[in-house]
Amino acid sequence: AQSVTQLDSHVSVSEGTPVLLRCNYSSSYSPSLFWYVQHPNKGLQLLLKYTSAATLVKGINGFEAEFKKSETSFHLTKPSAHMSDAAEYFCVVSGNDMRFGAGTRLTVKP
Amino acid sequence: EPEVTQTPSHQVTQMGQEVILRCVPISNHLYFYWYRQILGQKVEFLVSFYNNEISEKSEIFDDQFSVERPDGSNFTLKIRSTKLEDSAMYFCASSELASSYNEQFFGPGTRLTVL
Numbered sequence: 001a002q003s004v005t006q007l008d009s010h011v012s013v014s015e016g017t018p019v020l021l022r023c024n025y026s027s028s029y030s031p032s033l034f035w036y037v038q039h040p041n042k043g044l045q046l047l048l049k050y051t052s053a054a055t056l057v058k059g060i061n062g063f064e065a066e067f068k069k070s071e072t073s074f075h076l077t078k079p080s081a082h083m084s085d086a087a088e089y090f091c092v093v094s095g096n097d098m099r100f101g102a103g104t105r106l107t108v109k110p
Numbered sequence: 111e112p113e114v115t116q117t118p119s120h121q122v123t124q125m126g127q128e129v130i131l132r133c134v135p136i137s138n139h140l141y142f143y144w145y146r147q148i149l150g151q152k153v154e155f156l157v158s159f160y161n162n163e164i165s166e167k168s169e170i171f172d173d174q175f176s177v178e179r180p181d182g183s184n185f186t187l188k189i190r191s192t193k194l195e196d197s198a199m200y201f202c203a204s205s206e207l208a209s210s211y212n213e214q215f216f217g218p219g220t221r222l223t224v225l
Contacts, residue, residue: 010202034213043114043201043217043218043219045216046213046215073216090153097158098143098155098214100153101151102152
């Protein structure tokens with residue numbers, strides 16, 4: 001069975017400071033992992049995905065994530081937060097279906 | 111850029127009534143999905159659909175749910191007799207391929223409120 005755990009339900013940062021959203025996964029085989037973002041009243045938008053190629057994955061809007069098998073982690077980072085990054089972020093593991101984490105709400109303070 | 115659309119954006123219904131949620135997937139995609147998100151809870155997989163058949167379904171997708179692709183563009187989720195606990199945001203998604211490597215494109219969701 002596959003699952004993901006997002007370690008923080010809410011993260012608050014100041015504009016211009018780094019962002020770290022944490023995700024740990026559980027999978028019986030080599031997983032495909034995704035980060036999606038959901039802005040208010042919008043659909044889920046793919047930020048990036050890991051599919052067993054490079055362990056450091058670059059996504060849209062300056063986000064990146066590193067797959068660490070030894071730590072079963074796939075944390076999402078961004079060097080400098082922007083006000084427009086405020087949204088809900090979902091870590092997802094994919095097999096026959098997609099298993100979502102509970103989500104992390106990112107707040108960006110001016 | 112092509113996108114998945116869903117109608118209506120918000121549906122209010124009385125308990126026991128039937129509802130149909132509509133989705134228009136991206137035109138060249140072959141795989142279609144429904145998910146739901148009860149307020150404050152995780153996004154949960156309901157069902158996947160390919161070649162006019164259900165491919166996978168979760169334990170949530172019981173006999174009160176059905177899916178259909180009535181024409182070449184729409185993909186619908188029907189809830190036969192709604193319950194209070196069906197109140198949730200329902201997301202439709204589509205993908206070009208079924209591979210777990212493949213990105214699913216999500217619609218904006220339909221918020222279903224059962225009174």
